[in-house]
Amino acid sequence: MAHTSTPTGTDKQERLEALRRRLADGGHRITPQRLCVLAALLDSNQHPTAEAIYARVRKVSPTTSLATVYKTIDTLKALGEVQELEFGDGRYHYDGVDPVPHPHAICTRCGKIEDVHLPQTVDLSLQARQLSGYAIASQRIEFYGLCKLCQQHGTQQHGSRPGRIKP
Amino acid sequence: MAHTSTPTGTDKQERLEALRRRLADGGHRITPQRLCVLAALLDSNQHPTAEAIYARVRKVSPTTSLATVYKTIDTLKALGEVQELEFGDGRYHYDGVDPVPHPHAICTRCGKIEDVHLPQTVDLSLQARQLSGYAIASQRIEFYGLCKLCQQHGTQQHGSRPGRIKP
DNA sequence: GTGGGTGCAAAGGATTTGCACCTCC
DNA sequence: GGAGGTGCAAATCCTTTGCACCCAC
Numbered sequence: 001m002a003h004t005s006t007p008t009g010t011d012k013q014e015r016l017e018a019l020r021r022r023l024a025d026g027g028h029r030i031t032p033q034r035l036c037v038l039a040a041l042l043d044s045n046q047h048p049t050a051e052a053i054y055a056r057v058r059k060v061s062p063t064t065s066l067a068t069v070y071k072t073i074d075t076l077k078a079l080g081e082v083q084e085l086e087f088g089d090g091r092y093h094y095d096g097v098d099p100v101p102h103p104h105a106i107c108t109r110c111g112k113i114e115d116v117h118l119p120q121t122v123d124l125s126l127q128a129r130q131l132s133g134y135a136i137a138s139q140r141i142e143f144y145g146l147c148k149l150c151q152q153h154g155t156q157q158h159g160s161r162p163g164r165i166k167p
Numbered sequence: 168m169a170h171t172s173t174p175t176g177t178d179k180q181e182r183l184e185a186l187r188r189r190l191a192d193g194g195h196r197i198t199p200q201r202l203c204v205l206a207a208l209l210d211s212n213q214h215p216t217a218e219a220i221y222a223r224v225r226k227v228s229p230t231t232s233l234a235t236v237y238k239t240i241d242t243l244k245a246l247g248e249v250q251e252l253e254f255g256d257g258r259y260h261y262d263g264v265d266p267v268p269h270p271h272a273i274c275t276r277c278g279k280i281e282d283v284h285l286p287q288t289v290d291l292s293l294q295a296r297q298l299s300g301y302a303i304a305s306q307r308i309e310f311y312g313l314c315k316l317c318q319q320h321g322t323q324q325h326g327s328r329p330g331r332i333k334p
Numbered sequence: 335g336t337g338g339g340t341g342c343a344a345a346g347g348a349t350t351t352g353c354a355c356c357t358c359c
Numbered sequence: 360g361g362a363g364g365t366g367c368a369a370a371t372c373c374t375t376t377g378c379a380c381c382c383a384c
Contacts, residue, residue: 105299128310132272136312145303
């Protein structure tokens with residue numbers, strides 16, 4: 001099965017290679033810093049922030065700057081290979097694994113983010129087009145609530161990122 | 168009909184009064200500045216930003232500060248009477264008319280924002296709960312594309328707010 | 335009268351930018 | 360060799376905060 005909810009190491013390797021090629025074909029240079037950013041972007045299924053990517057990159061390449069992380073992300077955005085997401089915590093998250101907009105569920109306690117595979121998102125767009133008259137190009141669907149773990153363990157704090165989630 | 172897509176002056180008046188009472192009942196003082204902010208918040212159907220509210224307020228009350236606008240919005244948020252929205256332009260928009268989360272359509276050219284009255288949003292939440300296991304408390308649904316006007320007039324720029332809309 | 339509210343200015347956090355130096359192709 | 364990329368620091372943008380003064384209750 002190609003796309004389980006947890007990508008395999010092989011999937012990541014393939015995606016990394018695809019991104020590398022995409023950059024090269026787009027006339028961009030393949031630098032060690034960029035490769036590190038790509039790897040960090042794909043390495044977590046956690047929809048990382050720029051800061052999180054930066055932290056991962058620094059473990060391997062301590063001199064790489066946060067500016068380079070942002071610039072690389074910008075480049076990937078321009079190529080349509082990364083999706084910029086906003087989950088109400090005041091900073092952007094990035095998805096380089098699946099750059100096509102898709103629904104997410106965000107835990108308002110621990111910040112955990114999961115993809116939600118709703119089947120009828122296309123229908124929604126069509127319906128929205130009829131109701132609003134807008135020529136809809138993309139959509140954003142997010143659900144906010146407590147993840148399974150946070151529902152069980154009532155008062156404890158799970159996950160790594162705190163960050164006030166708003167909705 | 169109580170809720171057409173364009174609220175009548177009377178609707179606004181009623182909502183203003185409701186907010187005024189809500190503040191008072193919550194032990195908050197009714198100051199002229201706050202009344203101006205409330206009026207400005209409700210006066211536009213445009214889901215205004217803090218800056219936009221500030222601009223409207225200053226026409227009537229030129230000494231009111233932006234900090235007061237933000238603080239008043241915070242108070243209303245705490246009361247659950249205003250919804251904080253984020254449309255990918257890097258700043259928050261506010262909806263004090265309908266503080267319950269509901270779908271929006273955003274024009275990626277002119278920034279125009281419209282409510283979309285999708286009937287099945289509750290079903291979506293239920294489905295998302297089943298698929299993800301999250302205890303879903305709220306949701307966010309947005310559609311991005313060209314509004315009717317921007318579809319017609321191909322290259323021209325309409326609306327007031329430019330602001331890079333991302334998705 | 336007094337505690338909450340206001341306004342100013344300064345701080346804060348995330349992202350962007352300018353520019354000299356470096357390096358991949 | 361040269362255009363594109365990097366890294367530092369400064370700048371920008373929106374939002375929040377600290378604090379002295381003020382006024383709604």
